[in-house]
Amino acid sequence: MTRSPSATDPQPPSLRGDILAYYEQGKEDARLRQGTGRLEFWRTQEILRRLLPEAPARVLDVGGGTGIHAEWLARDGYEVEVVDPVPLHVEQSGRLPGVTARLGDARALPAEDAAYDAVLFLGPLYHLPERPDRIRALAEAHRAVRPGGVVIGATINRFAGLNDTLLQGNYFLPERRVRVDAVSVDGRHAASSDDPHFTTAYFADPAEVPPEFTEAGLVHEGQYGVEGVAWLMGGVEEWLDDPERREAVLAATRRIESEPSLLGASGHVLTVGRRRG
Template structure:
């Protein structure tokens, strides 16, 4: 955890990442709009980085609590929300594996970051179970994963020199990324694995989507289009994101489920 926290505190600008990856940001927001219904909902954004999605939801009138492992991300969230005249309910420097102090049940919980970095299945389970404890019956859980195909897709997108073909292919068998390989310690999940993992927690699946799908390898070119053309491609991406034949073309996977009544 210290190494991951240090990565976001000193080596990485998470706020700017979603400036570069507009497709990921815009498609994810579209799904938030599709599934987060109601007004003034209590929302817990666990591992929400500098609060991009938290602020988007707060602008819609929801009561959003942000928690992140990185103290830098929390400070950025405070500064950016002040600049945008947006108020979050709370800004918490904390760990997705240590949620015992929280008791208030939430209508919606976002877990769109912690599962990227938990290389042990037991820790991934602990994070989901801890979040589910805080979710109201019939509440919505939104979780995201980095796909095990992401290193291949990223290399293709930028045409980086390939140091090792086998090294890229190994992510499909063992999704662990070690610190120093272009990113901090991370876990990249196969689409079927991510889906079955979330469903194993008793959630009713509402959506499983591959966010970037065929647009990922043309991201730079699509970002440079005028807004009208960009939105046309975004519509195509949105409609293809649920196509199971294309899940492996995405770098990010999105799961939305409902907590069933007991």
């Protein structure tokens, strides 16, 4: 039975106020277009280009933000729809050529059954701290993707905060160290005025993600470390500025992207699942 959104549908779960306030600052788009954030952007782009079905195909970009990935996907010939719970993001992504956008929550997608060739979760999973919510969101992706279609979800790694804080030198501040060490134990990052650089999130152990895909009905097919270890190296921003060195960095990161012993060193991991055909 196909489910179409209607006025009688239950209202989707609401987004936490601190998460909404963080993204309403409008900083996310620039984060991925400059500095070391470009490594995350370019690596995500190249992995998706390998995993997605050939264009033209329908892609549902859940939590697609400002449309930073929807933009190039549309240029590549995909029919892209962004669903995001942040009104600012819907406004920004909806202005992009070839992209449609609407408000919605990953746990209650405004999408018909089996309507898409691929569903992307490049943000929602790490803003759902409770496992039942993540399973619910992945089950919605399973419902919305066609049989044989792919679901790709991004997670932040359990020790990403610890590694990044060490890199930036903030780990030597006692109050920051206490917070970071706590997150490395249970993965729960809470919004705090002492740490304005991020908001409420869940930092996952890469090994715990595939079982969540499986519980939602998806067949797990692989994991890919996005930044590898390159993001932790002091000269990476300058390397990315140089086209020749940038290609070397991307190639080196690609070489170790699915090495199990190194998955946890990456800042983000992409996990891939498929609806049975």
